[in-house]
Amino acid sequence: MAHPLTHTPPTLPMAAAVAGDADAAETVARHWWPQMRRWALAELADEPLADDASQEALIRLLDRITRYDPQRPFAPWLRAVVRNCCHDVRRRRGAVLPFLTDGSRPSPVERELDLQRASAKALSGLATLTPRQRQLVDLCDRGHATPSEAAAELGIAASTARALLHQGRTALRRALLADHPDWSSLFEESP
Amino acid sequence: MTSTSSMRCDAVRTALVERAATDWADLEPHLGGCPACAALRADILAAEAELHDALDDFAQRGDVDAALRRARQARPPIPDPAPRSWRIPIMATVVLASAAAALLLLAPWAPTPSPVDGTVGIEVATPAHAPSTAPSAAVDDSPEPVVPMPVAPTPPHDDAVAMAPEDVTEREEGTEAEGPSTCGDPSELEVGAMKGKLDHDTVACLQGLLGPDSRADAVPVLRLLTVYAFAGADEEAWERYALQLASITEDPDLHYKLSLYYAKSTDTAPMSLHHADIALGMADRWPEAIQAKRVGSLLKLRAAGTLRLLMDAPTAATQTEAADAARAWLRHDRREGLPVKTSRKACVALADADWCDAD
Numbered sequence: 303m304a305h306p307l308t309h310t311p312p313t314l315p316m317a318a319a320v321a322g323d324a325d326a327a328e329t330v331a332r333h334w335w336p337q338m339r340r341w342a343l344a345e346l347a348d349e350p351l352a353d354d355a356s357q358e359a360l361i362r363l364l365d366r367i368t369r370y371d372p373q374r375p376f377a378p379w380l381r382a383v384v385r386n387c388c389h390d391v392r393r394r395r396g397a398v399l400p401f402l403t404d405g406s407r408p409s410p411v412e413r414e415l416d417l418q419r420a421s422a423k424a425l426s427g428l429a430t431l432t433p434r435q436r437q438l439v440d441l442c443d444r445g446h447a448t449p450s451e452a453a454a455e456l457g458i459a460a461s462t463a464r465a466l467l468h469q470g471r472t473a474l475r476r477a478l479l480a481d482h483p484d485w486s487s488l489f490e491e492s493p
Numbered sequence: 494m495t496s497t498s499s500m501r502c503d504a505v506r507t508a509l510v511e512r513a514a515t516d517w518a519d520l521e522p523h524l525g526g527c528p529a530c531a532a533l534r535a536d537i538l539a540a541e542a543e544l545h546d547a548l549d550d551f552a553q554r555g556d557v558d559a560a561l562r563r564a565r566q567a568r569p570p571i572p573d574p575a576p577r578s579w580r581i582p583i584m585a586t587v588v589l590a591s592a593a594a595a596l597l598l599l600a601p602w603a604p605t606p607s608p609v610d611g612t613v614g615i616e617v618a619t620p621a622h623a624p625s626t627a628p629s630a631a632v633d634d635s636p637e638p639v640v641p642m643p644v645a646p647t648p649p650h651d652d653a654v655a656m657a658p659e660d661v662t663e664r665e666e667g668t669e670a671e672g673p674s675t676c677g678d679p680s681e682l683e684v685g686a687m688k689g690k691l692d693h694d695t696v697a698c699l700q701g702l703l704g705p706d707s708r709a710d711a712v713p714v715l716r717l718l719t720v721y722a723f724a725g726a727d728e729e730a731w732e733r734y735a736l737q738l739a740s741i742t743e744d745p746d747l748h749y750k751l752s753l754y755y756a757k758s759t760d761t762a763p764m765s766l767h768h769a770d771i772a773l774g775m776a777d778r779w780p781e782a783i784q785a786k787r788v789g790s791l792l793k794l795r796a797a798g799t800l801r802l803l804m805d806a807p808t809a810a811t812q813t814e815a816a817d818a819a820r821a822w823l824r825h826d827r828r829e830g831l832p833v834k835t836s837r838k839a840c841v842a843l844a845d846a847d848w849c850d851a852d
Contacts, residue, residue, distance in 0.1 A: 312540060331564075332557050354809075355556060359705035361564045384706055422546030425607060428544060444545065475510045478540035485533060 316376065319367050328365050331360055337377075338363075339357075342429050344390040346431035352388075359387040365375050385437070392433070399464040427477035435470025442467055505530045509537060637781065678737045689724030703737075712742055732846045739768075745779060748772035749787060752794050759805045762798040769794045792822035796839055803843075816843040823849060 304382060314333055318326035338359050344351040362383050363460035367371040370379055434456070441452040505523045509530070517524075518536065524531045618831035680697075685691050693698075699713065704716045715738040722730035739747050748768040755765035769791045776788050799815040821842035826833045 328561055331515065334579060335557040335560065336552040339555045340548050343548055343551045352551065353555075357560055357563060360560050361567045363743065364564050421543065421550060424544035424547045425541065427540070441539075444548075472511045474544075475540070478544065479536060482536060485536065487769055 306406060316372055320370055320372055324364075327364050330367065331363055332364070334380055335360065338380065340397055341384045341440070343425070344428070344444070345385060345433065345436060347425050347431075349425070351391050352483060355384065355388045355391040358391065359384040388433075388448050403439070414474060424478065427474055427480075430477040431470050431473055432466075434462055435473065438463055438467040439470045439474055443471060464493050494661055502527060506533055509534055514541070554612065566676055614684050616688075682717055683720075686721040687724055689721060691721050712738065739771075743775060743778075745772045745775035748775070750793060753790060756794050756797055759801045762801040762805075765794055766798040769798070772783075785825075785831075788829060789822070789825055789829065792818070793836070794820045796836070800839070800843075812843065816840065816848075819843050 305434055311333070314330055315326035316330060319330045335356075339352065340355040342356040343349065343361065346352045346355060358474070364379065368381070370376065431439065437456060438449070438452055441447045441455065445452075447455070449467055450460045451466045452467070453460040458461065458466075500523050501519075502523075505520055505527070508520055509517065514537075519533075520530075522678075526826055646745060682691060682695065685695075686837040696718070699714050699718055701766040715734050719731060720739060722734055723730075727749050731739060738744075739751060748771040752765045752768035755761040755768065773788065773791050773795075773837055774789075776784060779787050795818040798817070799811070799818040803815040805811075817838065819842075823833055823836040823840045824834045825831075837849060
């Protein structure tokens with residue numbers, strides 16, 4: 303059964319958008335915008351970067367929707383657009399980081415305040431995963447794709463996807479519960 | 494198959510951590526009788542729900558109207574240059590070498606057009622020793638009337654190349670001032686200033702005229718001092734006087750020279766861009782015959798300056814600025830029917846060909 307978040311409603315004017323109708327393209331973009339942001343954050347685990355990536359993805363969506371093949375599912379195509387933007391943003395940040403990290407770490411007070419926010423804590427757990435692990439966890443555990451489907455979308459072997467999903471899911475849960483008073487020792491003892 | 498009710502707690506907890514929540518069904522018998530493992534399950538689900546909420550919260554926070562507005566305003570995205578990053582240093586070399594060549598070819602006696610605002614400048618006869626058709630910069634190859642405007646000094650190591658032998662000789666031998674030795678009418682001091690032959694008393698006298706309340710009077714004095722500093726290859730003094738003069742006049746040539754002067758290093762690139770922007774803002778004051786070339790040179794200086802800043806700090810912002818500058822240069826060259834080989838290479842190194850060639 304199609305997931306409601308990744309299913310394209312038949313009322314969306316996809317054909318007109320693909321034919322070059324700018325208003326139709328914006329209607330499609332409006333529908334998918336929250337999902338694009340969600341994908342971007344799941345991919346990057348960093349809100350400012352995800353903001354940039356989703357904005358860039360929106361621009362690319364409007365610019366390139368005429369290249370979309372309507373015979374194929376839209377969600378994987380759009381997810382690939384978002385993923386590419388995330389990749390670009392991450393790469394640019396990688397080049398920038400050496401210039402930004404000097405003295406820019408948050409103060410202990412800021413860090414403490416930030417950590418009090420559950421969402422920041424959850425995202426920091428997600429950030430401990432590799433990008434590929436995040437993609438697989440998002441596709442399978444939240445997008446309800448099977449490891450084989452996720453592997454096909456990401457262009458990797460199914461066995462690799464299963465292994466990375468297993469590693470990613472385990473790493474995420476360990477990270478999410480790492481400072482839990484009851485379970486931190488459990489993870490220290492576990493291999 | 495092992496009965497899960499008899500599973501050890503550590504095995505159940507490992508399964509809880511490693512498996513998808515939808516695959517926990519076989520753990521139920523154990524979880525039903527083990528409060529500690531059930532608590533772990535609850536905590537995992539709660540933590541994942543927090544993550545789910547964080548993602549949903551972020552997804553809903555995006556203002557789609559604002560995002561669409563920005564998207565409409567945005568030009569086609571500039572492709573990330575990282576996969577072709579080898580092009581950037583190569584093109585940086587090309588563009589910066591081009592700008593450096595302009596500096597090298599800038600002769601110290603280089604004339605610039607008459608002040609275009611008509612309110613500044615010193616109208617004097619062309620000195621006999623000054624070449625009347627020397628290029629003011631590498632980009633200007635058309636003869637222009639010689640007016641002793643202050644011009645940018647070349648860096649000290651360029652002086653031997655840029656200065657005519659007779660001028661070097663005169664400078665070395667010139668212990669006696671040829672110009673008037675009193676601080677009188679600035680126009681009478683012009684020739685001596687151009688030859689770098691004003692005595693210390695005259696210079697001190699002229700400097701004394703630069704009071705805070707005499708802006709209009711300061712213009713001819715500053716022009717003299719700028720010319721004198723340049724003739725003496727006193728880069729620091731030239732910069733000081735030229736900046737002071739630029740602040741009280743509206744002379745695109747002066748800003749052009751300052752932009753060229755500051756194009757020499759990354760540290761001063763922002764100043765080069767600043768003065769290029771000012772000069773471009775006054776470009777309509779140049780005579781039509783030289784306007785296109787001057788604007789082209791300024792756009793090239795902007796491309797060189799932004800490229801320096803990009804190489805110094807490769808951020809999305811500096812990349813966008815460099816790409817924009819390169820495309821502006823390319824578009825100008827194309828519009829004016831000038832060769833586009835270098836400007837297009839610079840643009841394509843920073844963005845893609847489609848973006849650079851789009852109208």
